[in-house]
Amino acid sequence: MKNIVVRNIKRTDAGLVKRLGVLGVATAHEAYGRGGLMKPYMRPVWQGGEAAGTAVTVLTHPGDNWMIHVAVEQCKEGDILVVGCSADNTDGMFGDLLATSLMARGVKALVIDAGIRDAKSLREMGFPVWSKAISAKGTVKASLGAVNVPVVCAGINVNPGDAIIADDDGVVVIKRGDAADVVAKGEKRHADEEGKRKRLAAGELGLDMYDMREPLKKAGLTYIDESPEDQI
Template sequence: MIEEPPILSINGSMKRPSSSQVEAFQGVPTGFVVDALFGSGALNRAIQPLGEGRDLNRSVAGPALTANCGPADILATLAALKFIQDGDVVVSAFAAHQGCAAAGDRVTGMMKNCGAVGFVTDGPVRDYAGIVEVGMPVWCSGLTPASPYASGPGSVGFPIQIGDQEVETGDMIIADRDGVVVVPFERIDETLANLERVREAEEELDAKVANGLKIPDSVAELLDSDRTRFHT
């Protein structure tokens, strides 16, 4: 007789950034992080802050805890509750299924009770008012009242595909009103070093704009060079 496959698979060796690495990303805009990653890392724009951030206008930065659910099922997300550490962002791959909710107010409430600071999924969620009351920042594809199943199969802690990116447990997730960015675990220190350069460049440009800058210097120089041709 063929043995039944397991309903759940749990990664027993999950990476996690240091507390100092996590702290260094707090309050950093997602655009800065993308620039520090040289244009990579952003999840597909279909994954947006719940309600466009009107009622849960908060940025979060924390280690990813991944749940691979598959379409219309949330068993892996429920199992992930057991493994949440303070400051985690639960990232649930729903196979971009849009036919039912990937979570609701009770599930996000339990995540918060376990110490999570955010929830990211490529599916919709339900119970908008309840999620706002819970106070859990959520990034998702929208809203639906339809209920999911919780029968599996699913996995927790393994690499997932979500929003055109691969996310592993222990990667850094940075999310705000602009969207969600993932920093691979192996690139955290590199990205933090690059962030200093990005901050300096942004602050310099902000000052120039505030002082009346109309056209970036590099564009003005290009327009005045032989690399630009005017046609009459």
């Protein structure tokens, strides 16, 4: 691994990122062909937080947050810091002081495939974080890594400048070149779902709205009026 910091990256268009954020993780994930979703262990530190931004990536080592400090300088307004670790780790590599620094630069959130601490303070600050764990165990600053290089975070490849959407459903990564297509498909899907929601709210059954009855019959499902046990 080269120990480098890439200063200039191409970011996903801010307008597209905003529209992806409106769609939310579930709809964006479906519109992306069910791709880009990080493993479900990546959970919000506090419920109700949501964020949409562009990835500034960090590759660091277990128990060492030196490169996170380095990465702060490369962050711009609208970014989300995405931290991948070279090996499995749950140490508390990020806390309220680093969050304060990121917020001063307009960073929207942190996504980290490791642990964080100061969970209460982060909630009170209103800084959204998605992490693998919460742990008070501290870290050192001893090993070089890299900033703004491709990383793997919770099972998903993340490139600098990719769109990151995060909410209570998890975290989804949309590649920069795919964002416009995902927005178009996602907004169409959202409109379709609004129509279905109104039909369901009016009392229509999903069985009928989705034309399930005939396929169920062909699959062998049978309706009877009484349980066989009741006939004994």
